[in-house]
Amino acid sequence: MEVKDRMKIPRQKMPEQDPKARGKNFDEVPYGYDENTAVTEAQRCLKCKKPPCVEGCPVEIDIPGFIVCIENKDFDGAIRKIKETNGLPAVCGRVCPQEDQCEVRCVVGKKGDPVAIGRLERFAADYERNKGNVFIPEIPKSTGKRIAVVGSGPAGLTAAGDLRLMGHDVTVMEALHKEGGVLVYGIPEFRLPKAIVKAEVDYLGKLGVKFISNYIVGKTRTVDELLEEYDAVFLGTGAGLPLFLNIPGENLIGVYSANEYLTRSNLMKAYLFPEYDTPIVRGKNVAVFGGGNVAMDSARTALRLGADNSYIIYRRSRVEMPARNEEIHHAEEEGINFQLLTNPIRFIGDDKGRVKGVECLRMELGEPDDSGRKRPVPIKGSEFVIEIDTAVVAIGNSPNPLVPATTPGLDTSKRGTIIADEETGLTSREGVFAGGDIVTGAATVILAMGAGKKAARAINEYVMKK
Numbered sequence: 001m002e003v004k005d006r007m008k009i010p011r012q013k014m015p016e017q018d019p020k021a022r023g024k025n026f027d028e029v030p031y032g033y034d035e036n037t038a039v040t041e042a043q044r045c046l047k048c049k050k051p052p053c054v055e056g057c058p059v060e061i062d063i064p065g066f067i068v069c070i071e072n073k074d075f076d077g078a079i080r081k082i083k084e085t086n087g088l089p090a091v092c093g094r095v096c097p098q099e100d101q102c103e104v105r106c107v108v109g110k111k112g113d114p115v116a117i118g119r120l121e122r123f124a125a126d127y128e129r130n131k132g133n134v135f136i137p138e139i140p141k142s143t144g145k146r147i148a149v150v151g152s153g154p155a156g157l158t159a160a161g162d163l164r165l166m167g168h169d170v171t172v173m174e175a176l177h178k179e180g181g182v183l184v185y186g187i188p189e190f191r192l193p194k195a196i197v198k199a200e201v202d203y204l205g206k207l208g209v210k211f212i213s214n215y216i217v218g219k220t221r222t223v224d225e226l227l228e229e230y231d232a233v234f235l236g237t238g239a240g241l242p243l244f245l246n247i248p249g250e251n252l253i254g255v256y257s258a259n260e261y262l263t264r265s266n267l268m269k270a271y272l273f274p275e276y277d278t279p280i281v282r283g284k285n286v287a288v289f290g291g292g293n294v295a296m297d298s299a300r301t302a303l304r305l306g307a308d309n310s311y312i313i314y315r316r317s318r319v320e321m322p323a324r325n326e327e328i329h330h331a332e333e334e335g336i337n338f339q340l341l342t343n344p345i346r347f348i349g350d351d352k353g354r355v356k357g358v359e360c361l362r363m364e365l366g367e368p369d370d371s372g373r374k375r376p377v378p379i380k381g382s383e384f385v386i387e388i389d390t391a392v393v394a395i396g397n398s399p400n401p402l403v404p405a406t407t408p409g410l411d412t413s414k415r416g417t418i419i420a421d422e423e424t425g426l427t428s429r430e431g432v433f434a435g436g437d438i439v440t441g442a443a444t445v446i447l448a449m450g451a452g453k454k455a456a457r458a459i460n461e462y463v464m465k466k
């Protein structure tokens with residue numbers, strides 16, 4: 001097909017659940033491409049010789065390579081190509097910020113809409129999983145080296161998979177009862193079904209990675225104790241500690257951190273009521289504070305748990321919102337009430353100590369601040385109260401402190417992140433590597449995976465020289 005004909009094909013839409021219906025259920029919102037649509041979308045790719053999209057991908061997927069397979073209807077070939085560098089394709093196809101990474105660099109996007117790389121990745125992964133016949137690559141002869149991976153989020157899972165494919169004996173230790181990190185306890189079912197994360201974790205199990213859950217490194221065993229048994233340790237413990245607003249009334253009943261709210265809904269299955277009777281306040285008027293993916297997920301979860309009004313309260317404007325555009329758009333379609341340029345100043349309680357309102361100030365945008373975004377400035381005398389019965393604070397997370405606190409000689413930054421070499425993940429302790437949110441602070445799935453990949457390479461070199 002000629003380039004000009006490829007350029008004429010419009011970006012293929014992905015069908016999704018009707019916004020009214022989906023506000024009442026936890027089923028996944030987009031349905032994914034069918035085979036014909038995927039092939040048509042694949043025809044839009046120009047298979048560039050020096051593909052800029054690949055440079056935007058932290059795990060270096062051969063993007064034109066897998067897309068040409070889809071165009072030729074070789075769907076098995078497509079997923080094998082992706083899996084050469086990415087062990088979590090169904091996850092990445094769903095939640096990666098493609099619009100800021102591979103797709104933003106796509107040359108087709110210079111004149112129109114970029115190739116839907118993420119949707120094609122999702123298609124290839126779903127095709128393989130739905131067929132029920134997952135390809136298992138051959139594992140090289142055992143090296144006899146033992147590696148401990150602490151934390152089973154995307155950083156830990158990626159490091160574990162890559163190290164196993166190098167022939168090492170890998171054990172993943174996870175504090176919670178289920179593997180997946182934020183992919184299972186944070187991101188809700190309607191965006192990333194748990195069954196998909198489980199399938200990708202099971203794939204690692206089939207490769208021979210061992211998993212131990214309910215195992216808290218720093219309490220069950222320390223890193224120093226692990227080093228007596230293992231040749232190297234990878235720390236992928238994430239940024240699981242919630243930040244709070246630090247305003248009066250934050251201790252009132254009905255005020256949650258997003259971590260607790262989403263964990264109760266996702267991991268403790270409050271969303272499956274009445275099958276699971278997990279305690280969670282099912283507010284009628286819920287306010288969520290923040291403008292990132294976590295805030296969108298919380299507001300949309302509140303709606304699905306039965307709220308009449310689910311507010312996003314954010315102190316800047318829509319343009320500065322850090323959430324993915326697609327998710328802001330989905331939230332708008334579902335009727336989430338956006339109170340932009342609005343900052344909470346105190347929670348108001350009733351005589352039983354329950355939250356009944358939040359007082360806010362309207363803001364305007366001033367000069368850019370350290371983050372490069374316009375600074376929100378309060379408008380004097382603009383105080384007003386929103387009546388609420390539940391509040392969810394989603395303004396960010398800081399690193400999990402337990403491992404640094406129990407590992408002498410492990411250097412950390414002022415923000416509490418572990419200091420690690422960007423290229424190798426090596427920390428200040430010999431044989432101890434780290435990557436993902438515990439090093440960068442709260443970031444993205446694909447960056448955590450990229451860090452896990454780089455660390456796996458360095459760990460391999462380290463243990464093989466030992």
Ligand SMILES: Cc1cc2nc3c(=O)[nH]c(=O)nc-3n(C[C@H](O)[C@H](O)[C@H](O)COP(=O)(O)OP(=O)(O)OC[C@H]3O[C@@H](n4cnc5c(N)ncnc54)[C@H](O)[C@@H]3O)c2cc1C
Pocket residue numbers: 095096097150151152153154155156173174175176180181182183186187188215216217218236237238239240262293294297324400402403435436437438442443444445446448
């Ligand atoms: C609600 C929500 C929505 C998000 N949406 C997106 C999105 O759409 N796209 C995107 O790219 N990113 C998104 N993110 C961010 C992304 O999920 C994280 O950047 C990513 O999961 C970080 O991976 P990680 O492996 O470093 O850590 P995590 O996923 O946090 O995993 C760390 C794991 O380590 C375990 N652990 C911690 N301490 C210990 C210990 N001492 N011993 C044993 N185990 C321990 C934890 O229980 C956890 O399972 C979202 C985050 C949240 C919270």
Ligand code: SF4
Pocket residue numbers: 044045046047048051052053054063064105106107108115117
């Ligand atoms: S930049 Fe766009 S057109 Fe070029 S190979 Fe990548 S996806 Fe295809």
